[in-house]
Amino acid sequence: MRNKSLNTLKLSSVALAVSFFAASRTTVLAQGQNAWRVPYVYEIAQGEWQGPRLADGQPDVRGHWSNTIGNHNNITDPQGRFPLDPPSANEKPRDTRAPSRLVLPADGEFPLQPWARAKQQEFMSNLYSATRPEYVEPLARCAPGGPTKSFLWHGYEIRQYPNYVLFLFDSGTRLIHLDKTGEAAPLDEDIKLWNGDSRGWWEGNTLHVQVRNHNGKARFGRTGEFVSEHALITERFIFDNDGERYRYEADYVDDTVLTEPIRFAIPSRRITEDTPQDGWNNITFAVNYPGGVTRGIEAYERTCVENNGSHGDVSIY
Numbered sequence: 007m008r009n010k011s012l013n014t015l016k017l018s019s020v021a022l023a024v025s026f027f028a029a030s031r032t033t034v035l036a037q038g039q040n041a042w043r044v045p046y047v048y049e050i051a052q053g054e055w056q057g058p059r060l061a062d063g064q065p066d067v068r069g070h071w072s073n074t075i076g077n078h079n080n081i082t083d084p085q086g087r088f089p090l091d092p093p094s095a096n097e098k099p100r101d102t103r104a105p106s107r108l109v110l111p112a113d114g115e116f117p118l119q120p121w122a123r124a125k126q127q128e129f130m131s132n133l134y135s136a137t138r139p140e141y142v143e144p145l146a147r148c149a150p151g152g153p154t155k156s157f158l159w160h161g162y163e164i165r166q167y168p169n170y171v172l173f174l175f176d177s178g179t180r181l182i183h184l185d186k187t188g189e190a191a192p193l194d195e196d197i198k199l200w201n202g203d204s205r206g207w208w209e210g211n212t213l214h215v216q217v218r219n220h221n222g223k224a225r226f227g228r229t230g231e232f233v234s235e236h237a238l239i240t241e242r243f244i245f246d247n248d249g250e251r252y253r254y255e256a257d258y259v260d261d262t263v264l265t266e267p268i269r270f271a272i273p274s275r276r277i278t279e280d281t282p283q284d285g286w287n288n289i290t291f292a293v294n295y296p297g298g299v300t301r302g303i304e305a306y307e308r309t310c311v312e313n314n315g316s317h318g319d320v321s322i323y
Contacts (some may be wrong), residue, residue, distance in 0.1 A: 035318050047104075074274065080229050082229070086103055130229050152201060153224075183204065184294075198219055205216050215240070
């Protein structure tokens with residue numbers, strides 16, 4: 007009985023942490039520090055890359071980035087409230103808020119099969135009262151965000167090396183192998199990863215990626231939408247030639263969960279020392295060198311590894 011009570015306390019503590027971060031987000035928005043965000047998705051055409059290149063020929067897109075539309079609070083209404091929260095007096099009309107993260111289907115709604123819709127509603131209804139481990143939103147216990155969810159969370163860094171593109175998130179890392187020919191040995195089909203096994207190639211200004219071997223455990227929002235490990239995922243990172251913005255697109259096909267294919271579209275922009283801090287997506291700090299000289303920025307580093315509840319604060323256990 008004691009162990010059961012302790013586990014319930016742990017789950018409740020995580021749920022409270024989720025609620026705390028939602029409240030923090032509301033405070034930040036009220037402070038008006040998110041003026042650099044936009045309520046729309048960039049239209050960036052695939053084409054030639056005219057910007058700088060690295061020695062191996064890759065377009066140079068290194069640096070810090072952040073999405074420009076809200077966070078993972080609500081996947082189909084990203085600048086709206088969590089559906090179970092009470093309405094806010096400061097809430098803007100729906101037609102003035104950003105569109106759904108989904109551009110396919112055209113209505114922006116998640117096309118879940120009936121059993122999956124019931125499970126999604128179950129996840130959402132129990133977010134604040136997690137009495138079972140599966141009710142804890144994965145990011146709240148510091149699990150990786152998954153191939154798409156990671157781009158909805160705090161800002162992140164892109165690093166590039168010969169034959170690789172590396173994403174550094176505060177909830178883990180993701181390595182994309184540049185392997186258009188498919189010559190690199192694939193992972194065994196029994197190996198499943200939160201962010202999957204990514205193989206990509208550049209065509210002009212666009213990084214194309216195919217994702218395999220993901221575990222299907224990530225969710226797309228606190229609202230509980232999900233796909234299975236059987237989902238086929240194809241991504242496109244379409245950069246503008248100024249190197250200041252890019253459009254992320256991800257196609258998912260999953261006949262075991264969805265009634266039709268879906269496509270995400272997420273706009274992101276480069277973060278610099280001059281970008282206003284918003285306390286949520288854009289969390290970067292100046293790098294101070296000897297003599298008090300500031301050169302560049304780096305992402306906020308915090309203890310956030312899987313099963314560290316309350317984002318590294320293990321004292322609650």
